[in-house]
Amino acid sequence: MKRIISGVVMLIAIGFLACNNTKAKEEKAENIQIQKVNDMNNLISIVEISVTDFARAVKFYQTVLGIAIEEMEMDGNQMGVLPNDEGTVNVFLVKGNDCKPTTDGAVLYLNAGNDLQPMLDKVEQNGGQVIVPKTEISPEMGYFALFIDTEGNKLGLHSAQ
Template structure:
């Protein structure tokens, strides 16, 4: 087992809006599928990675109070933060130094109201 976590599902109210938000903010392609009546938007991933999906179904409710997922912010998470608000999200914690060894973090709410974190070493 390479990762303790296998899959992360991010709830949506408006599936199309959430897909646009994450494609714009993270500059990724999201594959849209229907899984037994639940809309899913699959982020790029693979067998040895943690797989992330946007989900829209009757049992999924966005929240800013539940489990917090941190996305890898790449070389400089400020480039991602600059796209948050223009795409319908809100920056909650700006780029903040953790310490010299652990890098930086930030937090935002996405277009659906979910609280999401970012992490980068630079």
């Protein structure tokens, strides 16, 4: 009888340890996955803004944003590379067969620095259309505005003030 009880206790102990070991492995895998996500600088790494008239789009964004756009060609697509710091999101203007400007879908908000109004003022002066003027989100989150660029894309601007 002692042997049977010892055997049952032993089986219960083995089952308990096996369950705990599996749970520990699952928790470890989950922690590794969370760590991988947390190690990324940005969840989004590349954004492509579709354009139909490449020269017009480059001129519009250079003027409105006050930046120089590097032009290049890749796999038959014309591309304009917006300047960025290492480890931040890469933004490209892209003209190609599969690229269609749109006002539907996700909206890309461009960082307009401390105050978006000077950039927003340049939108209509350069062929774009303001569809939502500078609007406060909240004192903590700052301001936003929405516009349609010269190519027909809906984008936003965001600033602290």
